[in-house]
Amino acid sequence: MEKGKENKNYLGEEWFLAFKIVTFLLVGFLPSFLFILLFIQYGSPILNYINFLGDLKSSWLAWISAIVISFLLHFIDRLIRLRKKIKTKIEKKFLILIIFSSLMVFGLIATQAYLYVNYLLLNDTLVKLSADENNIFFTDNLNQDVTFKIAVTANPFCSAECRYDFYDVSGGKEIEMGSFNLTTVFSKLKKYTLNNNHLVQGSQTINRFEVSCKSIKTFLCYTGEGESKRAVLITLNYNLSQEDLKFKNYSRNELLLIGKNISLIAEKLAYSNTSLFSINNSFDSGNLQDNYKNLSYSFLRLNDSFYFMKSLWESQNFSSLKKELFQKPNQTNNLSANSEELNSEINSNISFYNNLVGNLTNSRETLKLSSLMNIDSLSCAGLNNLIPDFNSVFGKLIGKTNLSYSGLIVGNISSQIRTFYNNLQTNPSNPVCFLTENITNETISKIEIAPVNFSRYELSLNDPSPVCCFLGTCAPCCENQCSKENYPVIFLHGHLINKALPADYSLDSFSAIKEKLNSEGYIDAGSVVLSQIKEPAGLWGKTDARLIVTASYFFDTNKTANGEITFQSDDKDIETYAARLNRIVELVKYRTGKDKVVIVAHSMGGVVTRKYLQTFGGENVDKIILVTVPNHGIDGKTRDYCALLGAEVACKEMDKDSTFMKDLNSQTSAIVPTYNIVGVGCNMGDETGDGIIKNSSQYLDYATNYQISGTCDELSFKYLHEYIVYPDKYPETYVIIRDILRKTNQKL
Known part of the structure; x- marks a missing residue:
C-alpha cells in the first residue's frame, strides 16, 4: 500500500x-x-x-x-x-x-x-562629419588649412572601420584616400593645407571630403555592416588682396603706357624700314641696316615681353608681373630714343645723298654748257681733263659707294667744275671745243621716301573671366551664361524609424543613389540643414555641373546672443516641417544661385513636400519625385506603431482618416510635374504594398506613376519600403530617378 x-x-x-x-x-x-x-x-x-x-x-x-x-x-x-x-x-x-x-x-x-x-530598430553605425571651414577665400598669397572632424555613433561594443577620400572635384584627381578604425569614444581629425593656386579673381575650385564607416561584427556587436556615409563640399574661392588690387590699377596704367610707346616705336621702325628700302642701292647703308636690325630685334623682344606681361596681368599673376615690369619703362624709353635717332640719321643720309645727286646734276649741266662755248685751246684741254674725272665720280656714286667718300669726291669734282667754269674765257672767234670723251648721260635719281602705311592700334587690357573646372574640364564660371535649368536636386528623407535615435540617421536614406549619381557627373554636396547663412550667394553654382544634396526637416535654428544655433527638433507637425522645407529650398537656391530646385522625397518626406507645395506654391520647384509615399495616409499596424517609433503628432496627421490628409488630397491636380514611384509585392492583408504603405495609399492620380515590385522580410525588419532606394537591390528605382532628372519639365 x-x-x-x-x-x-x-x-x-x-x-x-x-x-x-x-x-x-x-x-x-x-x-x-x-x-x-x-x-x-x-x-x-x-x-x-x-x-x-x-x-x-x-x-x-x-x-x-x-x-x-x-x-x-x-x-x-x-x-x-x-x-x-x-x-x-x-x-x-x-x-x-x-x-x-x-x-x-x-x-x-x-x-x-x-x-x-x-x-x-536601425540603431547601427552613424558617421558624423564636419569641417571647420566649408568655404575658403584666398585674399593673399598664403595657403590655408582645413580640418575635418569624423565621429561615429554605434553600439558601444562596436568598432567602426572607416574609409575616407579627399577628392579634387575640379581637377578630377585624388588628393588623399585611406582608412582608419574608430570607436564611439574618440573622434578623428584630418588636417590639410590647401594651396593658393593664384587663379584669377572670382575663380573657384571644389574639393570634396567623403567618409564612410561600418561597424565590425563581433560577439557583442550586432550590425548589418552597412556603411554610413557623409560628405562635405569645400569651395576654394580666389580673390585679390588690397595690395594686389592697388598693383592691378597701377600696372594697368603702366602697361597701357608701355603699349602705347611700343606702338610708336613700331611706327618709327616701320618708317625706318621704308626709308632703308627706298635707299635700295643708292649708297652703302650697311651701318644703318645693321642698326635697324638690332633695334628690330630689341623691339621684338620688348614686344614679346610686353605681351607676356599682358598675359600675366590678364591671368592676375601679379607676383611674376612685378618682376617683369620693373625695368620695362626704361627699356621702352631707350628703344624709342634709339629708333628716333636712327630715323634722324637715315633722313640725314638721304638728304646728304640727294644733295650729292643735285651737285652732280648741276656739274654735268655746267660741263655741257662749257662744251658749247667758244673757248681757247687751253680751256678746251682743261675741259677734256675734267670730263673723265666727272664720269668717274658719277659712276662711283651710282656704284653704291661709301657716302662719306662719295661726298668727298663729289664735292671735289663739283668744286673743280665750278672753278673751271668761273675762270672760263670765251671768244667768238674761238671754235667750239672738240671733246675727246663724251659727258655721261647716265641718270641718277634722288631718293624719295614712300609713304609709310602704318595703322596704330588701340591697346586694351581685358579683365580675365573667372575659371571654374569640373573633372579636369575648365570653362568660365557660371554667372548668367550657364544653364538656368541645371537645377540642384534635394533628397528628402522620411519618418524616423526610432525616435530615440539622432535625427542624423535620416540623412542616410538616399546615400546609395547619391553615390551612383555622383559617379555619373553630379556633384554631391553632402547634407543641408537649416543654419545661419555666412557665405556669399551662389558659391555652389559657379561650376556648370548639377549639384545634389540631402536635406532634413528635423532641424531648426534658434537665435542667441552669439548668433544662430542649429538644433534637432523632430516632434513637430507636418506643416512645421513644410515651413522648414521652404527655408531649405531658399537656402539651396541661395547657395547655388539657381531659381528652382528638384525634390526627390521618400515616405513622409513626400507628404512634407506636397504640403510645402500646397502652402508655398511651385514657383521654386521644377519637379518632384516621390518614392513610396503615404499619399493617402497610413492605417493598420503602421498607424498603430507609428507613434511608438516616431513623433506622435506627425503620425496622427498621416492617419488616412485625418483632417490633414483630407485637406492635402483636396488638391486634385499637379502644382509641378510630379513623378510617383510605388512599391508593391509585399502582403499587406487585403492588398499589396511595400510592407509599410499600401499600394492604394501610394498611388497618386495626377502623377506619372511607376511600380517597383519587391519583397519584404518582416522578421528581419527588411521592408521594400526602406530597401527600394538601394540601387544594388532595386536598380530600376535608380534608373527611373536618374532618367527623370535628365528631363526638363517633360513626362517620360
Whole structure:
C-alpha cells in the first residue's frame, strides 16, 4: 500500500516537473512571441511565430534566450528548494556564487537581446562629419588649412572601420584616400593645407571630403555592416588682396603706357624700314641696316615681353608681373630714343645723298654748257681733263659707294667744275671745243621716301573671366551664361524609424543613389540643414555641373546672443516641417544661385513636400519625385506603431482618416510635374504594398506613376519600403530617378 502511494507521488512529481519545464520554456519564448505579435502586421500571430522559429537564421537568439531563461528559472526554483537544506557557510557562499554567475549569464543574454533589438530598430553605425571651414577665400598669397572632424555613433561594443577620400572635384584627381578604425569614444581629425593656386579673381575650385564607416561584427556587436556615409563640399574661392588690387590699377596704367610707346616705336621702325628700302642701292647703308636690325630685334623682344606681361596681368599673376615690369619703362624709353635717332640719321643720309645727286646734276649741266662755248685751246684741254674725272665720280656714286667718300669726291669734282667754269674765257672767234670723251648721260635719281602705311592700334587690357573646372574640364564660371535649368536636386528623407535615435540617421536614406549619381557627373554636396547663412550667394553654382544634396526637416535654428544655433527638433507637425522645407529650398537656391530646385522625397518626406507645395506654391520647384509615399495616409499596424517609433503628432496627421490628409488630397491636380514611384509585392492583408504603405495609399492620380515590385522580410525588419532606394537591390528605382532628372519639365 505504501509502495503504491510512493509510486503515485513519484509520477506526480514527474508530471509537475514536466509542467514546470514547459511553463519555463513558454516564459522563455514569451519575449520573442510578443516581439512578433507587435511587429508582424498581417497573418495569424501563431503561424507567424512558428514560421519565425523555423527560420533559425532570424530566430537563433530567441531559441537561445528561451533555453537560457528556462534553465535560469528552473535553476532558481531548485535553489529556493535547496535553501532550507543549506547549513554551512561554505554552502551559502557557493550558493551566492551560483546565483551571481546565473545573474551574470542572464545579464549577458539580456544585453545581447537589447543590442539585437537596437540593431533591428536601425540603431547601427552613424558617421558624423564636419569641417571647420566649408568655404575658403584666398585674399593673399598664403595657403590655408582645413580640418575635418569624423565621429561615429554605434553600439558601444562596436568598432567602426572607416574609409575616407579627399577628392579634387575640379581637377578630377585624388588628393588623399585611406582608412582608419574608430570607436564611439574618440573622434578623428584630418588636417590639410590647401594651396593658393593664384587663379584669377572670382575663380573657384571644389574639393570634396567623403567618409564612410561600418561597424565590425563581433560577439557583442550586432550590425548589418552597412556603411554610413557623409560628405562635405569645400569651395576654394580666389580673390585679390588690397595690395594686389592697388598693383592691378597701377600696372594697368603702366602697361597701357608701355603699349602705347611700343606702338610708336613700331611706327618709327616701320618708317625706318621704308626709308632703308627706298635707299635700295643708292649708297652703302650697311651701318644703318645693321642698326635697324638690332633695334628690330630689341623691339621684338620688348614686344614679346610686353605681351607676356599682358598675359600675366590678364591671368592676375601679379607676383611674376612685378618682376617683369620693373625695368620695362626704361627699356621702352631707350628703344624709342634709339629708333628716333636712327630715323634722324637715315633722313640725314638721304638728304646728304640727294644733295650729292643735285651737285652732280648741276656739274654735268655746267660741263655741257662749257662744251658749247667758244673757248681757247687751253680751256678746251682743261675741259677734256675734267670730263673723265666727272664720269668717274658719277659712276662711283651710282656704284653704291661709301657716302662719306662719295661726298668727298663729289664735292671735289663739283668744286673743280665750278672753278673751271668761273675762270672760263670765251671768244667768238674761238671754235667750239672738240671733246675727246663724251659727258655721261647716265641718270641718277634722288631718293624719295614712300609713304609709310602704318595703322596704330588701340591697346586694351581685358579683365580675365573667372575659371571654374569640373573633372579636369575648365570653362568660365557660371554667372548668367550657364544653364538656368541645371537645377540642384534635394533628397528628402522620411519618418524616423526610432525616435530615440539622432535625427542624423535620416540623412542616410538616399546615400546609395547619391553615390551612383555622383559617379555619373553630379556633384554631391553632402547634407543641408537649416543654419545661419555666412557665405556669399551662389558659391555652389559657379561650376556648370548639377549639384545634389540631402536635406532634413528635423532641424531648426534658434537665435542667441552669439548668433544662430542649429538644433534637432523632430516632434513637430507636418506643416512645421513644410515651413522648414521652404527655408531649405531658399537656402539651396541661395547657395547655388539657381531659381528652382528638384525634390526627390521618400515616405513622409513626400507628404512634407506636397504640403510645402500646397502652402508655398511651385514657383521654386521644377519637379518632384516621390518614392513610396503615404499619399493617402497610413492605417493598420503602421498607424498603430507609428507613434511608438516616431513623433506622435506627425503620425496622427498621416492617419488616412485625418483632417490633414483630407485637406492635402483636396488638391486634385499637379502644382509641378510630379513623378510617383510605388512599391508593391509585399502582403499587406487585403492588398499589396511595400510592407509599410499600401499600394492604394501610394498611388497618386495626377502623377506619372511607376511600380517597383519587391519583397519584404518582416522578421528581419527588411521592408521594400526602406530597401527600394538601394540601387544594388532595386536598380530600376535608380534608373527611373536618374532618367527623370535628365528631363526638363517633360513626362517620360
